[in-house]
Amino acid sequence: MAEPPAGSWIDVSAPIDPKTAPVYPGNAPIKLEFMLNYDKGNTLALSSYSLGAHTGTHVDAPLQFHQGRHVSRPGSAAAFRGPCAGHRLLGRCES
DSSP, X not given: XXXXXXXXXXXXXXXXXXXTSOOOTTSOOOEEEEEEOGGGTOXXXXXXXXXXXXXXXXXXXXXXXXXXXXXXOOSSGXXXXXXXXXXXXXXXXXX
């Protein structure tokens, strides 16, 4: 895997794909419907998305697991920038 250019953004968000995204037990399934699409010859794109609140990458974990907790609302994306390490994990870990 090539190193990204210095100063570039690396998006670590998990894609929302009904075929590959995990669904938390009890959460609503991901449904993406594309009624009209340019690739099908339509003159516009028309779609509908339905998903649960636990879907995808989000930063409100304290609200999800602890009653009465709150999430601070940062004024900018700067709160989410900084050094990080990425790891590719292969296989499945069993507990």
